[in-house]
Amino acid sequence: MLEQYKTIYEGGIGEIVEKKSRFLAEVRLVKSEEEALRFIEEKKKQHWDATHNCFAYVIGERRELVRCSDDGEPQGTAGRPMLDVLLGEELYNTAVVVTRYFGGTLLGTGGLVRAYSKAVQAGLAASRVITKYHGILTEIGIDYTGVGKLQYLFAQNQIPVMDSQYAENVKMQVLLPAKDAEQIKKAVTEATNARASITDVKELYFAVSEGEYLLFDD
Template sequence: MTHPDEYKTIVKPSEGDFRDRGSKFPSYLVPCENEDALKIHIAELKKKHPGSRHVCYGAILGTENSIERSNDDGEPNGTAGLPILNQLLSAELRNVALLVVRYFGGTKLGKPGLIAAYKESAKSAIESSKQVVRYHKTDISFRFSYDATGPVMQAIEHIQHAHIKDQQFDQDCSITVSIPKSEVDKALHLFDHTNEVEVSQMD
């Protein structure tokens, strides 16, 4: 990550798979913002795979002060949820859950085998995902007279990763811009030298 407000997440769900000695480990990487959404994903997979032995998962919920969750769902302690979570941490993904289903194939894999299986299945789903970089943002409002439109637009162009959300041009003009949080202080002081432009942070 090169920008302090950057984080990576996924655009849409992706799937992976791993097999070892008859056991099958299909995996599902899904967008997930909170624990309520995580519970829904778990319930849906258990319904989709009624013959499976386990639905284990790792999750990183939220984008700032993220919550980490993992669960072995009856597998030996530390052999499933943690290896899955570690793959998410290695990929630096946020707002995601990675669930791995296990169908027992009749042969016990042992703890090292289970750790490897859940890790590889999780890795497979991550590798097939489409990832995007997003930013922790906040909204800034510019209010100005029509004559100041040029300088305001030029200033906005120089704010990294700014996105205009709303604009109104009349005798009195306003533009609402979504910008990375680390750019807020700079943006608020762009027009300290003049009274023609009012800049404020929106709630």
């Protein structure tokens, strides 16, 4: 699993106008090439009367699937600049379709490159982009005398407590960044004189967006 990567949580639509040509950029999360192709076909059907429906997408843990299309624009003036924006933003599992409605004025090669790049940037600005981190949801069991020490430890290390159960003992589910997990577990053991039980519940990805913790199975 990647330790972290940027992707789309909620896609968006951005629009720019260049010399009366409208460029509509729609961004979407895609986890397979089949999803990307369905998205592109959907946009082509929706904007059947457009001059061009250009696209770019980046898919895979190593971004091994990278495709783009100029859809009739001069070669290299649309799809590649769109793809360059996605790659430059280091996005994973992301597709974008830019629909152009021609306004009657030719933009030239440089103008097209700038317009398609700006359109994708507008689409990304309208989207909710997140960074996913590899994490481990871990359950910590402790007697009541050790709760305060653990709460202090977690606060100092910015470890969120996702759930707490108070019974004969206390059980807390905490979200540990995978890269720091062993270090935090060692600190828990030391802080409680080895009285705490530590059980990994599952590996996952998490993100923090708008002050909210988001959990993902992939």
